[in-house]
Amino acid sequence: MTSQAVKIQGVQHYFGSGNLRKQVLFDNQLQIEPGEIVIMTGPSGSGKTTLLTLIGTLRSVQEGSLEVLGQQLLGATDDDRIALRRRIGFIFQAHNLFESLTAFQNVKMALDLFDFSPEEVSSRIRELLTRLGLGNRIDFKPASLSGGQKQRVAVARGLVHRPKLILADEPTAALDEKSGREVVTMFQEFAEQEGAAILLVTHDNRILDVADRIVRMVDGRIKSNVLVQESRIICEFLKDVPVFSKLTPRTLTDMADKMFLEAFPPGATVIRQGDAGDKFYLIREGRVKVEVERDGNVRQVAELSKGSFFGEAALINHEPRNASVVAVSDLQVYTLGPEDFQRSLDASATLEEEVRKVLFERQ
Amino acid sequence: MKTPLAISNLLHHRMRTFAAAAGVTLSVVLIFMQLGFLGSVESTASLLFDALEFDLIMRSSNYLHLSAAGSFPQERMYQVASASTVQATQSLTLGLFPWHHPEQPRKRRIFSIGVDPLDSPFRLPEMQSKVSALVQPSSVLIDRKSRPEFGPQNGQRFGDADLGTRVEVAGKSVTIVGHFELGGGFASDGLMLLSVSHLEELAEGGLANQRSLGLIRLKPGADIVESAARLNRDLPHDVEVLTRDEAVQRERLRWTQGTSLGIIFQMGVAISFVVGIAIVYQVLSSDVAQQLREYATLKAMGYSTAALSRVVLSQAIMLAVLGFVPGLALAAALYQLTARVALIPIQMNTLRVIFVFVLAVSICSLSGWAAARKLGSADPVDLF
Ligand SMILES: Nc1ncnc2c1ncn2[C@@H]1O[C@H](COP(=O)(O)OP(=O)(O)O)[C@@H](O)[C@H]1O
Ligand SMILES: [Mg+2]
Numbered sequence: 055m056t057s058q059a060v061k062i063q064g065v066q067h068y069f070g071s072g073n074l075r076k077q078v079l080f081d082n083q084l085q086i087e088p089g090e091i092v093i094m095t096g097p098s099g100s101g102k103t104t105l106l107t108l109i110g111t112l113r114s115v116q117e118g119s120l121e122v123l124g125q126q127l128l129g130a131t132d133d134d135r136i137a138l139r140r141r142i143g144f145i146f147q148a149h150n151l152f153e154s155l156t157a158f159q160n161v162k163m164a165l166d167l168f169d170f171s172p173e174e175v176s177s178r179i180r181e182l183l184t185r186l187g188l189g190n191r192i193d194f195k196p197a198s199l200s201g202g203q204k205q206r207v208a209v210a211r212g213l214v215h216r217p218k219l220i221l222a223d224e225p226t227a228a229l230d231e232k233s234g235r236e237v238v239t240m241f242q243e244f245a246e247q248e249g250a251a252i253l254l255v256t257h258d259n260r261i262l263d264v265a266d267r268i269v270r271m272v273d274g275r276i277k278s279n280v281l282v283q284e285s286r287i288i289c290e291f292l293k294d295v296p297v298f299s300k301l302t303p304r305t306l307t308d309m310a311d312k313m314f315l316e317a318f319p320p321g322a323t324v325i326r327q328g329d330a331g332d333k334f335y336l337i338r339e340g341r342v343k344v345e346v347e348r349d350g351n352v353r354q355v356a357e358l359s360k361g362s363f364f365g366e367a368a369l370i371n372h373e374p375r376n377a378s379v380v381a382v383s384d385l386q387v388y389t390l391g392p393e394d395f396q397r398s399l400d401a402s403a404t405l406e407e408e409v410r411k412v413l414f415e416r417q
Numbered sequence: 418m419k420t421p422l423a424i425s426n427l428l429h430h431r432m433r434t435f436a437a438a439a440g441v442t443l444s445v446v447l448i449f450m451q452l453g454f455l456g457s458v459e460s461t462a463s464l465l466f467d468a469l470e471f472d473l474i475m476r477s478s479n480y481l482h483l484s485a486a487g488s489f490p491q492e493r494m495y496q497v498a499s500a501s502t503v504q505a506t507q508s509l510t511l512g513l514f515p516w517h518h519p520e521q522p523r524k525r526r527i528f529s530i531g532v533d534p535l536d537s538p539f540r541l542p543e544m545q546s547k548v549s550a551l552v553q554p555s556s557v558l559i560d561r562k563s564r565p566e567f568g569p570q571n572g573q574r575f576g577d578a579d580l581g582t583r584v585e586v587a588g589k590s591v592t593i594v595g596h597f598e599l600g601g602g603f604a605s606d607g608l609m610l611l612s613v614s615h616l617e618e619l620a621e622g623g624l625a626n627q628r629s630l631g632l633i634r635l636k637p638g639a640d641i642v643e644s645a646a647r648l649n650r651d652l653p654h655d656v657e658v659l660t661r662d663e664a665v666q667r668e669r670l671r672w673t674q675g676t677s678l679g680i681i682f683q684m685g686v687a688i689s690f691v692v693g694i695a696i697v698y699q700v701l702s703s704d705v706a707q708q709l710r711e712y713a714t715l716k717a718m719g720y721s722t723a724a725l726s727r728v729v730l731s732q733a734i735m736l737a738v739l740g741f742v743p744g745l746a747l748a749a750a751l752y753q754l755t756a757r758v759a760l761i762p763i764q765m766n767t768l769r770v771i772f773v774f775v776l777a778v779s780i781c782s783l784s785g786w787a788a789a790r791k792l793g794s795a796d797p798v799d800l801f
Pocket of ligand 2: 099102103801
């Protein structure tokens with residue numbers, strides 16, 4: 055048993071077989087705590103839905119460990135999966151309501167799987183539908199509901215059994231701003247009151263603010279995984295670093311979102327001279343020494359501390375590392391991948407200028 | 418109470434429900450009619466036996482069925498009468514003769530039973546009392562269930578108006594002196610009774626001292642099966658002795674299996690069954706197909722495929738009931754109409770109602786089961 059609602063370790067996924075076998079998920083790691091709202095974004099075709107359906111037991115796990123609400127899904131039986139589905143709430147892009155059933159009955163289908171008393175069933179459904187603004191539509195069939203109302207009935211159906219994990223793919227795509235806001239507020243309340251973990255796949259920028267954490271998926275890999283709160287801390291920090299201080303808040307936030315936090319003990323080598331450059335580093339806490347080895351002699355060329363960055367030269371010049379960097383004290387660094395670094399430079403002429411100036415001075 | 422999804426589906430998609438129930442009704446009516454015909458073949462096969470008084474019956478070993486009964490020498494009757502367990506014997510001679518009613522353009526063949534007018538072999542009180550009238554020369558009794566083509570005065574049924582009418586039978590003039598009701602069923606369209614001597618006369622000596630059926634009554638307490646066995650052993654092999662049950666059973670089999678009637682009606686039942694399945698499956702499977710995404714959603718929520726199959730199956734069973742009830746009513750009405758128009762005994766009975774209901778439920782369950790297999794392709798992965 056783990057305390058996490060979702061614990062993903064080394065999950066890989068392939069579609070097709072033989073020559074057509076194609077890997078769509080690469081060594082994914084992700085943990086979602088109870089009560090946490092995680093928003094997953096990323097370009098279309100990057101594997102978000104595949105990961106979501108794996109977590110939701112709708113696909114079989116092929117490789118890696120995937121624990122959902124304490125149940126290991128690698129090698130789980132059909133019965134295990136069906137039992138687990140009853141503890142998950144699904145909200146799909148389409149409402150998929152039975153035309154023949156009223157709003158009340160459609161929601162009730164989710165409770166029929168359990169043994170609640172009729173009074174409990176009725177009060178839960180009425181209360182939930184009322185909270186979703188459908189109090190006067192309870193006994194209507196889908197044909198007499200608007201698109202947004204139908205979607206809200208579907209949301210109620212996904213929440214009524216008080217699941218400990220809610221999986222939603224673009225739940226607000228079919229809703230206007232107000233209904234969308236009601237639905238995500240509902241999610242927040244659910245996360246808070248029921249301790250439910252919520253994973254939302256969305257491109258809807260209007261609701262990003264409800265997220266505790268934003269995960270970005272690119273080409274089957276989780277590219278960044280940032281606590282929103284953490285990303286604000288990074289933002290604050292970046293603003294105080296002279297090179298970044300002239301950036302717009304927008305560029306700052308984008309950069310902060312994409313950064314990972316890494317820690318090294320004293321004496322650890324962060325960068326080794328001659329290796330390929332794959333990251334840009336910004337020191338959050340601690341000190342490093344920069345050493346260059348030439349003809350067998352190692353010479354320390356600099357010592358950097360909080361607010362300094364390193365690793366930019368290899369990325370800009372597309373060369374191997376021209377020096378080694380070793381932690382002198384306990385070290386915390388923010389890191390940025392090469393594409394995201396390049397994108398940040400492209401987005402801001404100021405930043406590019408600042409970084410090149412520092413790079414020039416160092417050479 | 419769980420949500421009544423099956424009923425809601427039926428009520429919501431009314432046209433579809435109507436089409437499927439009508440399909441069930443159609444096959445139920447067809448099956449009832451086929452079984453009704455088959456049943457009337459069986460019951461008419463034994464009508465004559467039912468009307469006669471006997472424990473054992475003797476017949477020629479060439480016997481095929483009542484209208485091709487063959488004959489045996491009258492002498493056999495004396496041999497039987499002398500057996501220790503036999504109380505009394507009677508005999509019948511059967512024949513088919515051309516019948517020409519003066520007011521009818523066409524000749525017909527009439528099934529004729531020659532009896533001893535002074536010793537009626539019949540159980541039915543009406544026949545028993547009327548047979549004595551046959552002592553008059555050239556007299557016959559006519560079956561009221563004979564087809565109208567035999568020429569009743571009122572154009573439909575023989576009755577008192579026909580008394581005294583003279584008809585030409587086998588080229589000789591006979592007089593109708595009475596009427597009775599028995600029914601010849603599928604074997605013959607018309608039936609008359611006459612005295613044995615009169616029948617021999619009409620047969621122009623062809624049946625002299627020949628008998629078709631020997632009716633044997635046993636002494637009280639005699640064992641029927643054992644007596645039959647002993648008689649069969651002692652008598653020459655040109656005759657055989659059967660119990661009532663055997664005689665009735667063989668006559669029925671002769672009609673249902675020895676002719677194509679049985680197989681025709683059985684095929685009819687099978688085809689109606691298949692037609693029912695085709696219609697109900699068509700409707701149910703399009704119902705499932707149209708709601709495939711909704712069913713997939715239920716699967717994602719934790720419903721098993723088996724639980725969803727039960728929804729489709731109960732929908733199917735409800736269709737069976739919805740279609741069966743009007744089918745039963747319609748068939749009962751058609752039975753009455755057929756009995757009146759075709760003059761064959763076709764009746765509803767409880768066993769048949771139960772049997773057809775079971776068939777209707779089977780039609781729907783099989784269609785439901787086939788339609789429910791589509792649920793396997795309802796994959797919640799496709800919902801994202
Ligand atoms: N059933 C499938 N069979 C084969 N390839 C698939 C299937 N589903 C998705 N893919 C491929 O897997 C990749 C990831 O898809 P998906 O998880 O749907 O991405 P996203 O939800 O981020 O748009 C895409 O390249 C897509 O073409
Ligand atoms: Mg997707």
